[in-house]
Amino acid sequence: MSSASSMNSLTVATAAIFGSLGLLWLYKKLRSQQRRAGLKDKVVLITGASSGVGEACARAFYCLGCKVILCARRAPELERVKKELMALKLAPGIPAHTPHVIPLDLERLDELPDKAKEALALHGHVDILINNGGMSGRGSVAETVLSVHQKIMNVNHFGSLVLTSAILPNMISRRSGHILAVSSIQGRIAIPFRSAYSASKHAMQAFFDSLRAEVAEHNIHVTVLSPSYIKTNISLSALDGDGSVHAKMDSTTAGGMSTVYVADKVVDAVAKRQSDVVLGPFTHGAAIYIRALVPNLYFWIMAGRARKGTKTED
Numbered sequence: 001m002s003s004a005s006s007m008n009s010l011t012v013a014t015a016a017i018f019g020s021l022g023l024l025w026l027y028k029k030l031r032s033q034q035r036r037a038g039l040k041d042k043v044v045l046i047t048g049a050s051s052g053v054g055e056a057c058a059r060a061f062y063c064l065g066c067k068v069i070l071c072a073r074r075a076p077e078l079e080r081v082k083k084e085l086m087a088l089k090l091a092p093g094i095p096a097h098t099p100h101v102i103p104l105d106l107e108r109l110d111e112l113p114d115k116a117k118e119a120l121a122l123h124g125h126v127d128i129l130i131n132n133g134g135m136s137g138r139g140s141v142a143e144t145v146l147s148v149h150q151k152i153m154n155v156n157h158f159g160s161l162v163l164t165s166a167i168l169p170n171m172i173s174r175r176s177g178h179i180l181a182v183s184s185i186q187g188r189i190a191i192p193f194r195s196a197y198s199a200s201k202h203a204m205q206a207f208f209d210s211l212r213a214e215v216a217e218h219n220i221h222v223t224v225l226s227p228s229y230i231k232t233n234i235s236l237s238a239l240d241g242d243g244s245v246h247a248k249m250d251s252t253t254a255g256g257m258s259t260v261y262v263a264d265k266v267v268d269a270v271a272k273r274q275s276d277v278v279l280g281p282f283t284h285g286a287a288i289y290i291r292a293l294v295p296n297l298y299f300w301i302m303a304g305r306a307r308k309g310t311k312t313e314d
Contacts (some may be wrong), residue, residue: 035271040065041095043123047106047163048133050077052232053182056263057130058085058099064267065094069119069126072133075103106133106159107151116166125174126167128270131160131204132182136234137196139241148239149196156200161207172218178270180223181208185280187226188288189298192306196239212275223269228280229256 044061048054050072062068062085070078078101085099100122104115119126134156137148164179171177186194187201205224212222235253238246262279269277278285291298 032268032271036064036267039128039267039271041067041097042127043067043069043125044128044130045069045071045119045126045167046130046132047071047104047160048182049081050074052234053230053259053262053266054130054132055081056259057132057266059088060260060263060267061128062097062099063088063090063094065090065097066128067097067123068099069102069122070099071102071104071115071119073103073105075101078103106155106163109154109158109162112159112162113166116163120167120170125170127176128178128180129164129167130180130182130266131164133159134182134200134234136194136238136246137240138193138235138238138246139196140193141195144196144241145243148241148243149199151243152196152239153200153203156197157203157207160204164211168215168220171220172215175219177220178223178273179208179211179220180225180266180270181205182266183208183224183226185226185228185278185284185288187224188278189291190302192302221273221275223274223277225262225266225269225277225279227257227262227265227278228284229253230262231256231258 039061042061044066046054046057046061046068049058049068049070054072058068058070058081068085070081072078082099082101086096090096100119102115102118104112106112135152137144137152139148160181168177168179171179181204183204184197184201186198187205190198190202205226208222208224215222229252231254233249235250236245236247240246257279265277265279268274278288287298287301290301
C-alpha cells in the first residue's frame with residue numbers, strides 16, 4: 001500500500017471516529033433536552049431557596065416550566081426570589097407558573113409536618129422534593145459544645161428526614177416522585193474540624209440510601225448529591241465550636257463551584273433519575289476511593305491536615 005493510500009485511510013478513519021463522537025454528543029444533548037422537557041409542570045419543593053444553591057435551583061426548575069414552592073427561614077428573601085423568578089423571560093412554550101412561598105425553619109422539627117401539609121395543599125401533591133437547606137460548622141471535637149452538634153444535626157439531617165417523611169405518603173399513594181438530598185463530599189468522608197457537619201451529612205447519606213431501597217417498588221426515585229466546595233455564604237453562617245457565628249468567607253468556599261453549575265447538575269440528576277452524584281475536583285472524588293480502599297493512607301493524610309490546623313477550610 002502506498003503512503004498516499006495509507007494517509008487517506010488514516011484520514012477516513014479519523015473522520016469516522018470524530019464523526020461518531022459528534023453524533024454521540026448530539027444524541028446525548030438531545031436526549032438531555034428531552035428529559036428536561038419532561039419536567040414541565042412538575043411541582044418542585046425546594047428548601048434553602050432564599051439564597052445559594054437553593055435559589056439557583058429555583059431559577060433552573062422555574063425556567064423549565066415547573067411549579068416551584070420556595071422554602072426557607074427568611075420570608076423577605078423568599079419573596080425577593082419569587083419576584084425575580086416572575087420577572088424572568090421564559091422560552092416559548094414554557095408556562096409561567098406563579099411560585100409559592102412557605103417560610104419554614106428546618107430546626108423546628110415539630111412544625112415541619114404542618115408545613116408539608118401546606119405545601120401539598122397547594123397543588124395536591126409534590127413531584128420533586130429538593131432537600132437543600134442546611135448549615136455548616138467549624139471547630140475541633142474537643143472545643144465543640146453539644147448544642148452545636150445538636151443544632152447542625154437537626155438542621156441538616158433531622159429537618160430533611162421529617163420533611164421527607166411527611167411528604168412521602170403522598171408520593172407512595174401516587175406511585176410517583178423524586179427526592180433529592182444535597183449532601184456533601186463530607187457526607188462520604190470526614191475531615192478534621194468538621195465533626196458536627198460531617199456527622200450530619202453522613203447521617204443524611206445513610207438515611208436516603210435506605211429510603212432509596214425502600215421506595216423503589218413505589219416508583220419513587222432518590223438522589224444523593226455530594227458536592228465539594230460551592231461558592232455560597234455557608235462559611236459566613238457556619239457555627240464555631242462555641243456556638244458563635246463563624247462570619248468569615250473561607251478561601252476554599254470562595255473558590256468553589258458556582259451555584260448555577262450545581263443547580264444544573266441537580267436538574268440533570270432529577271431528569272436522568274440518577275441515584276448518587278459526586279461533584280468536584282478529581283482529587284476530592286479520589287479521596288472517597290482512598291478512604292474505602294486504602295483507609296490507613298487516608299487516615300495519615302487527614303492527620304497531617306489536622307496538624308496543619310486548617311480549621312477555616314470548608
